[in-house]
Amino acid sequence: MYVGRFVVVGPGIGAYRVSSRSFPNREVVERDGMLTVVPTADAEPTDNPYVSYNCLRPADAGAVVGNGSHVDPVAEKVERGYPARDALAEALLAMDYEKDDYDTPRVAGVVEAETATIGVVRRDALLVEEVSEPTLVATYEKNAPTPFALDAVSASEAARDVYEADFEHAVCAAGVTVDGGGVTSAVYNG
Numbered sequence: 803m804y805v806g807r808f809v810v811v812g813p814g815i816g817a818y819r820v821s822s823r824s825f826p827n828r829e830v831v832e833r834d835g836m837l838t839v840v841p842t843a844d845a846e847p848t849d850n851p852y853v854s855y856n857c858l859r860p861a862d863a864g865a866v867v868g869n870g871s872h873v874d875p876v877a878e879k880v881e882r883g884y885p886a887r888d889a890l891a892e893a894l895l896a897m898d899y900e901k902d903d904y905d906t907p908r909v910a911g912v913v914e915a916e917t918a919t920i921g922v923v924r925r926d927a928l929l930v931e932e933v934s935e936p937t938l939v940a941t942y943e944k945n946a947p948t949p950f951a952l953d954a955v956s957a958s959e960a961a962r963d964v965y966e967a968d969f970e971h972a973v974c975a976a977g978v979t980v981d982g983g984g985v986t987s988a989v990y991n992g
């Protein structure tokens with residue numbers, strides 16, 4: 803099954819995977835404490851505005867993951883004290899689904915040590931939920947919050963586990979843990 807990009811978040815742990823049919827030559831890099839999806843050196847040039855963005859940002863005592871430029875305003879709102887639910891709802895609604903050939907949804911999650919919140923804005927819905935177990939939302943097919951068995955206990959395991967999840971066209975992934983010691987992130991580029 804092809805589900806496109808997806809996030810998984812649960813209390814204290816989260817991950818993000820790029821799956822892509824159209825732009826497979828991409829990787830996650832660490833830049834200024836954030837993880838960013840960028841084209842690899844051998845990628846075809848493109849003017850598609852949706853293929854490069856921060857996919858993981860620390861925010862206050864937590865972290866934000868997502869599939870596009872909305873990650874930045876979600877993180878900024880969390881840093882300004884918005885509850886995760888409100889930060890996700892406001893930023894997702896403001897930016898709305900992507901204006902591409904597929905009306906691709908924007909997906910995102912906020913991971914805090916004891917809580918996690920997941921969201922998606924689609925052409926037909928805005929869904930934001932606090933979740934108590936690892937939960938996935940994807941751009942296609944699984945485009946509503948769905949339980950996902952993530953047994954990882956570290957950021958690097960989380961990144962590897964979502965990269966290896968049984969969905970087509972894996973490209974690259976990021977993982978994060980949040981606990982009393984802070985935010986730890988990791989990259990898995992296959």
Ligand SMILES: NC(=O)c1ncn([C@@H]2O[C@H](COP(=O)(O)O)[C@@H](O)[C@H]2O)c1NC=O
Nearest residue numbers: 806807822823824825852853869902906941
């Ligand atoms: N975030 C991403 O990494 C990303 N990659 C591709 N897209 C969008 O989704 C469309 C479909 O891409 P694909 O065929 O790779 O699933 C692309 O034309 C682009 O507009 C993205 N936008 C949202 O997921």
